Amino acid sequence: MDAPVRARIPRVRTRPWPETWVAAAFIAPAATVIVLVVLVPLARAAWMSLFDIALIRPGDEPFVGLGNYIDQLTSPDFWAAVGRSLFFTVASTTLELMFGLALALLMDQPLRGRWLLRTLIILPWALPTIVNALMWRWIDNAEYGALNALLTQLGLLDDYKVWLSNSDLAMWMVIVADVWKMTPLVAILLLAALQSVDRELVEVAKVDGASAFQAFRRIVLPLVTPVILILLVLRTMEAFKVFDIIWIMTGGGPANATQTIAIYAYQTAFQGYDFGAGAALGYLIALIIMVLAAIYLRLLGRTGRV
Amino acid sequence: MGNNLLAQRGRLGRCAAISMAVLLVTACGSAASPSGGAVTLHALFMKQAAYSEQDVKTMTDAFTAANPNVTVIPEFVAYDSLHDKIVTDQVGGSGQYDIVLMDAIWPAEFAQAGIVTDITSKIPAEFKSGVFESAWTAANYQGKTYGVPWINDSKFFFFNKKMLADAGITTPPKTWDDVVAAAKAIKAKGLVKFPLVGSWKQAEAVICDWTQLAAAFGATDFVDAQGNALFNTDGGLKALQFMKQLLDDGLMNPASLGFGEDDVNATMSAGSAAMALNWTYGDAVMNDPKQSKVAGQVDVIGSPGQGSVATSGVNGGMALAVTKGSKHPDEALAYALSIASQKSQELNTTLAFPMWTASFDNPELTKSNPAFWAAAKTQFSGLVARPVVPYYTKLSNALQVAIQEALQGKVSPEEALNGVAAKLPDFQK
Numbered sequence: 001m002d003a004p005v006r007a008r009i010p011r012v013r014t015r016p017w018p019e020t021w022v023a024a025a026f027i028a029p030a031a032t033v034i035v036l037v038v039l040v041p042l043a044r045a046a047w048m049s050l051f052d053i054a055l056i057r058p059g060d061e062p063f064v065g066l067g068n069y070i071d072q073l074t075s076p077d078f079w080a081a082v083g084r085s086l087f088f089t090v091a092s093t094t095l096e097l098m099f100g101l102a103l104a105l106l107m108d109q110p111l112r113g114r115w116l117l118r119t120l121i122i123l124p125w126a127l128p129t130i131v132n133a134l135m136w137r138w139i140d141n142a143e144y145g146a147l148n149a150l151l152t153q154l155g156l157l158d159d160y161k162v163w164l165s166n167s168d169l170a171m172w173m174v175i176v177a178d179v180w181k182m183t184p185l186v187a188i189l190l191l192a193a194l195q196s197v198d199r200e201l202v203e204v205a206k207v208d209g210a211s212a213f214q215a216f217r218r219i220v221l222p223l224v225t226p227v228i229l230i231l232l233v234l235r236t237m238e239a240f241k242v243f244d245i246i247w248i249m250t251g252g253g254p255a256n257a258t259q260t261i262a263i264y265a266y267q268t269a270f271q272g273y274d275f276g277a278g279a280a281l282g283y284l285i286a287l288i289i290m291v292l293a294a295i296y297l298r299l300l301g302r303t304g305r306v
Numbered sequence: 307m308g309n310n311l312l313a314q315r316g317r318l319g320r321c322a323a324i325s326m327a328v329l330l331v332t333a334c335g336s337a338a339s340p341s342g343g344a345v346t347l348h349a350l351f352m353k354q355a356a357y358s359e360q361d362v363k364t365m366t367d368a369f370t371a372a373n374p375n376v377t378v379i380p381e382f383v384a385y386d387s388l389h390d391k392i393v394t395d396q397v398g399g400s401g402q403y404d405i406v407l408m409d410a411i412w413p414a415e416f417a418q419a420g421i422v423t424d425i426t427s428k429i430p431a432e433f434k435s436g437v438f439e440s441a442w443t444a445a446n447y448q449g450k451t452y453g454v455p456w457i458n459d460s461k462f463f464f465f466n467k468k469m470l471a472d473a474g475i476t477t478p479p480k481t482w483d484d485v486v487a488a489a490k491a492i493k494a495k496g497l498v499k500f501p502l503v504g505s506w507k508q509a510e511a512v513i514c515d516w517t518q519l520a521a522a523f524g525a526t527d528f529v530d531a532q533g534n535a536l537f538n539t540d541g542g543l544k545a546l547q548f549m550k551q552l553l554d555d556g557l558m559n560p561a562s563l564g565f566g567e568d569d570v571n572a573t574m575s576a577g578s579a580a581m582a583l584n585w586t587y588g589d590a591v592m593n594d595p596k597q598s599k600v601a602g603q604v605d606v607i608g609s610p611g612q613g614s615v616a617t618s619g620v621n622g623g624m625a626l627a628v629t630k631g632s633k634h635p636d637e638a639l640a641y642a643l644s645i646a647s648q649k650s651q652e653l654n655t656t657l658a659f660p661m662w663t664a665s666f667d668n669p670e671l672t673k674s675n676p677a678f679w680a681a682a683k684t685q686f687s688g689l690v691a692r693p694v695v696p697y698y699t700k701l702s703n704a705l706q707v708a709i710q711e712a713l714q715g716k717v718s719p720e721e722a723l724n725g726v727a728a729k730l731p732d733f734q735k
Binding site: 055056057058141142143144162164165166167250251252253254255256267270271272273 | 390394415419573710
């Protein structure tokens with residue numbers, strides 16, 4: 001059987017490229033771009049973080065070793081900014097998951113006009129972050145914002161509140177703006193997870209006497225938990241390095257009440273022109289995010305899905 | 307300059323006046339015509355306050371008409387971006403700008419960093435003798451001149467004269483005690499909830515208002531020659547305590563902690579406040595029927611004093627600096643001198659006062675609001691500068707946060723300012 005088949009195959013004169021070479025050739029252009037725009041700046045930033053580089057003092061850049069890292073790790077301003085970032089991250093991620101799950105369950109019901117509901121819910125996520133931030137800045141404006149007008153007309157407020165100028169309220173207002181924008185993403189991904197759950201399992205549980213809540217808690221929730229954990233990882237990493245929405249709404253104020261770690265790093269590097277400290281801060285932020293990601297990945301691993 | 311001359315003229319008259327002035331400036335500019343072939347200058351200005359983009363274009367057209375070999379490309383950025391744009395362009399970037407607008411607080415930093423050129427020996431005699439002394443503060447550092455004064459500004463006191471009259475106040479406030487009394491009367495009458503509004507957001511704006519008040523309470527310097535803090539005593543401390551008291555008494559709009567100068571204009575224009583400090587350009591905005599509900603009701607006077615201080619003002623001057631990286635420094639300087647000339651500055655006085663003392667004796671200009679011109683002349687003669695130190699940006703950022711913490715009641719005014727004073731050695735490293 002073999003002999004006639006071999007006879008029909010034409011002889012290849014040149015030796016073909018090994019498969020790995022072909023793969024490397026295809027990957028090379030993208031890899032070159034990544035090296036140039038990611039790895040080279042990363043390496044350069046790591047190098048810069050070892051020097052005292054002030055843009056406003058060109059030519060005088062002494063080597064300080066780990067001095068920039070030590071300065072930051074012993075700075076109360078750094079830890080205050082880390083604390084604010086953690087608060088923003090925990091609050092916004094928790095609220096987004098809670099509201100996202102509620103919306104996903106609602107959209108999973110066989111409601112009339114469900115397509116319209118899904119379209120409307122996705123709209124905030126479709127808005128650019130800058131537009132969203134500017135919109136909320138107007139809504140929260142103390143003098144002519146819609147929020148004060150609404151709450152006073154409903155009788156919930158006696159006096160206009162200065163939402164963004166009060167250091168006790170400002171962080172909550174940027175959290176609201178972030179939750180409003182990012183909840184749709186969470187809702188859509190959880191809806192996809194919910195729709196992959198076998199309905200028969202739920203029906204069988206109900207036949208066996210389980211209430212709707214019990215069926216959700218014992219059957220549906222465990223099945224969508226891996227997606228919730230993935231969302232938790234994604235949103236935590238995104239929220240921890242939040243910059244744009246806060247920068248536009250409050251600029252980090254009032255009295256640094258919304259100065260998260262990314263804003264602190266930006267102000268150090270690009271307003272204080274302390275590029276050495278700015279580079280060190282970049283690496284410290286990356287380190288914190290890696291630690292958070294490692295914790296989550298461990299949790300994901302325990303679910304047996306990763 | 308609420309009822310200013312140009313606003314009273316018809317459009318035709320305004321065009322004729324500007325055209326005449328352009329011709330005069332053209333003649334003036336050509337006297338300093340630079341030599342050589344085709345030259346392109348890149349100039350960096352700010353968007354808000356003082357001269358408008360149209361004003362700059364008119365001034366520039368006059369210069370290029372007299373110097374046809376020179377093309378000027380002006381670029382405008384928001385004030386809050388101006389400093390960063392200059393530094394990143396000159397130190398870390400392409401160095402494309404030949405001439406940049408330099409605020410009064412930057413000459414020390416820019417001179418030390420080698421960003422701007424020393425032009426001390428190139429300043430014409432008529433500039434040295436004809437320009438307000440305070441305007442030079444915006445261009446000088448350690449006895450050398452690094453820019454041509456161009457914007458002469460300070461914060462003035464704006465008030466809604468109808469509201470004051472409705473509250474039974476017939477004389478504009480002369481001291482900050484008078485302001486408080488007027489504010490209490492207006493609040494008691496229920497005319498507005500918060501009679502005062504300020505630009506106290508975490509930005510340079512709050513430093514300007516605090517400096518202006520500190521000057522009224524007797525401050526003249528904020529850091530001594532040895533680099534020790536003075537801002538946490540006397541005038542600086544009293545000013546911050548006064549600001550906090552205004553908030554505590556419900557006289558100052560608490561939203562001011564998030565407001566910049568444009569927000570002050572908007573609040574006054576909406577009739578939601580009776581009194582405010584702002585730069586000269588506020589007058590044109592608050593009395594513009596297109597932008598203001600209370601146009602014609604807002605008057606402006608010199609900033610109130612307190613005790614032995616008759617009037618006070620923060621130095622808000624800005625200068626045009628030739629960059630060290632400019633390939634055409636002579637042409638750039640000629641351009642700066644042209645648009646800073648007396649004739650050029652008198653083209654449009656609705657948004658900024660000229661920096662030439664003689665302009666204040668020109669009845670054609672001052673007849674628009676003689677009292678305001680006279681008050682401004684007095685105020686310009688005794689402006690107080692913010693700290694002229696190379697580490698100003700760091701000091702200002704720390705003060706902004708400290709002042710806001712005190713105003714929010716998180717710390718006392720003493721603790722806030724002492725905290726910044728303790729950081730001074732770090733800033734000076």
